[in-house]
Amino acid sequence: MDPIALVFYAVICGLLSLFAPSLGGMVPRLALGAVVGIVAAALLPTLKALIGG
Structure with a gap:
């Protein structure tokens, strides 16, 4: 796993x-944790692109 993730x-x-x-x-x-995990996983590529990672 990379440091940003x-x-x-x-x-x-x-x-x-x-x-x-x-x-x-x-x-x-459990339900909230699953939703937060899905949203976080979906947002990570966008955030990495914004910071140049």
């Missing part, structure tokens, strides 16, 4: 973990 996903997961306990049970947290 590693840092990007670390930031996304860190921010998600700040809000996870307040989201309810396991199913809502």
